[in-house]
Amino acid sequence: MKSRIAAIAAAAVSMSLATSAVAQQYPTKSITMLVPFAAGGPTDTVARVVAQQMAKPLGQTVIVENKPSAGGILAPEQVKNSKPDGYTILIHHIGMSTVPALYRQLRFDPLKDFEYIGLINEVPMTIIANEKVPAKNLQEFLAYIKSNKDKVSYANAGIGAASHLCGMLFMSAIQTDLLTVPYKGTGPAMNDLLGGQVTFMCDQTTNTTSQIKSHKVKVYGVTSAQRVSSLPDVPTLQEQGLKGADVAIWHGLYAPKGTPKAALDKLVAALQETVKDESVKKRFADLGATTYPPEKATPAALQAHLKEEIEKWTPLIKKAGVYAD
Ligand code: ASP
Numbered sequence: 001m002k003s004r005i006a007a008i009a010a011a012a013v014s015m016s017l018a019t020s021a022v023a024q025q026y027p028t029k030s031i032t033m034l035v036p037f038a039a040g041g042p043t044d045t046v047a048r049v050v051a052q053q054m055a056k057p058l059g060q061t062v063i064v065e066n067k068p069s070a071g072g073i074l075a076p077e078q079v080k081n082s083k084p085d086g087y088t089i090l091i092h093h094i095g096m097s098t099v100p101a102l103y104r105q106l107r108f109d110p111l112k113d114f115e116y117i118g119l120i121n122e123v124p125m126t127i128i129a130n131e132k133v134p135a136k137n138l139q140e141f142l143a144y145i146k147s148n149k150d151k152v153s154y155a156n157a158g159i160g161a162a163s164h165l166c167g168m169l170f171m172s173a174i175q176t177d178l179l180t181v182p183y184k185g186t187g188p189a190m191n192d193l194l195g196g197q198v199t200f201m202c203d204q205t206t207n208t209t210s211q212i213k214s215h216k217v218k219v220y221g222v223t224s225a226q227r228v229s230s231l232p233d234v235p236t237l238q239e240q241g242l243k244g245a246d247v248a249i250w251h252g253l254y255a256p257k258g259t260p261k262a263a264l265d266k267l268v269a270a271l272q273e274t275v276k277d278e279s280v281k282k283r284f285a286d287l288g289a290t291t292y293p294p295e296k297a298t299p300a301a302l303q304a305h306l307k308e309e310i311e312k313w314t315p316l317i318k319k320a321g322v323y324a325d
Contacts, residue, residue, distance in 0.1 A: 026086055026263045030061040033253075034079055034090050036072030037157055038185025042123065042204035043072075046251050047091045049283055050120060053274040058266065068184035070158025071324060073099060073106065076254070080113040084256040086263025089117065093251050097309035099160040101317040103324045110306060115264055117253035118271045118297035119305060123289040124224035124248055125166045126208045126234065128217040129200035130193050138220040138240045141200075142174060149176065155189040155198040158182040159324040162249045163189070165313075166202035166223060168320060173237075173244040193217065204249050205231065205288030223247045228288040250309075252302045264299070271297045 035047045044066060051062035067075040072095050082088040096110045127138070135141035145152050154171075156163035163186050171177055183189040186203045193201055194216060202223065209230060211217045221237040222228050223246050237245050253271055255264060272294040274280055281291045295301065 024262065026260075026266060027058055027060040029087065030063050031058065031086070032063045032065050032088050034075040034088065035064055035066045036069065036075035036090075036092055036095070037066070037161070038068040038183070038187040039066045041157070041185035041187030041190075042162075042207035042249075043091065043093055043251070044185070044187065045206045045287070046120065046123075046284075046289070049280060050091065050253070050271070050274055053277055053280050054267075054270040057270040057273045066185075070182045070184055071095065071099065071102070071160030071164065072157070073103065073108075073160055076108045076110070076114075079254065079256055080108045082256050084115075084258035084260075086255065086259050086267065088256065089267065090114070090254040091120070091251060092254065093162055094165065094247075094249050094309065094313075095160045095162065096252065096254075097306055098165055098313045098317060100310060101314040102160050102322060111310070113257050114254040115257060115259045116299035116302040116306070117255060117264065117267045118275075118299060119292045119302050120251040120253060120271070120275065120297070121284050121289045121291045122248045122250045123204045123206050123287075124222050124228055125162065125202050125204050126212065126222050126231070127170065127200065127202050127220040127237070128193070128208050128212065129220065130196045130198070131216060131218055132196055133199060133218055135218065135220070138235075138237065138242065141218075141220045145174070145176060145178070149178070152199045153179045153181050155181050155183060155186070155193055155201040157184065157186050157189060159322070161186070162247070163201055163203050166245065166247050168322060169245040169247060170202055170242075172320065173242055202245075206284075209287050222288075230286055230288045250305065252306065254302075268298060 033051050035044050037043045047064045051064050055062045079090040135144045154167050156167050192198050212219045275291050275297045284291050
């Protein structure tokens with residue numbers, strides 16, 4: 001009996017040694033980062049910068065895989081259901097905090113189904129319109145909306161997207177409901193905006209800066225409290241008298257619940273290296289985004305921020321009475 005117990009104990013010790021050896025070696029192959037929106041859009045842009053930089057300390061490629069859906073609700077579900085081995089991770093934005101109130105049939109719980117890696121950056125949004133819109137500033141644009149209510153359309157990336165949230169705040173601030181055209185990301189929405197098929201949208205500066213700078217779109221304001229240093233001539237919505245449409249889009253990195261701590265620790269360390277990197281900070285700053293300091297690129301900071309944001313947005317969304325299903 002004694003020798004059986006000893007054998008079992010020895011087997012357990014060697015299994016845990018083997019597990020920790022595997023954990024120490026992690027990662028031994030490429031890691032996949034799922035993006036909930038279409039390629040070429042703002043979340044995709046952030047993902048590609050982060051993936052490329054994280055690959056360096058990890059010593060493995062981080063492959064960006066787009067899993068687009070309106071509202072970005074399929075990628076988190078797929079990550080929740082993936083093997084929790086550190087080889088599948090998720091990048092997502094503020095939508096993780098708005099979807100619990102927006103979807104009654106959501107098949108993942110942002111507060112229960114994930115391990116947290118950390119916060120990445122914060123990005124303001126801009127109200128932009130296709131260049132055929134004659135309005136030269138926000139006041140003229142609001143007058144244009146009023147007199148063309150039946151023609152004006154608002155593009156977004158579906159209920160739960162940042163562009164949905166911003167549009168909801170904007171329409172409530174101007175007390176006007178407009179026709180909304182949903183896409184699987186603001187990358188494709190931008191193409192239709194440039195083509196003149198839709199009138200306007202509110203999108204992250206990571207996607208709009210180059211179009212604004214090359215005058216391919218009209219811009220009527222930024223959603224931040226202060227002007228964005230990469231777009232110094234664009235006034236804030238607030239300074240033009242429009243209150244209630246301020247929003248900053250934050251991004252975080254997640255892994256499936258049960259991902260081993262040793263793998264998570266390496267992912268956290270790689271994210272911290274990434275947010276400290278001067279070239280990453282500059283790339284984001286050029287796109288109007290502010291990179292979080294390494295102290296925020298931690299599981300505790302992301303979890304706390306997510307919780308706070310759910311508490312902030314849930315009553316506002318419930319009050320607005322918006323549901324996706
Ligand atoms: N950020 C999304 C994208 O990458 C769109 C959105 O949230 O509005 O397309």
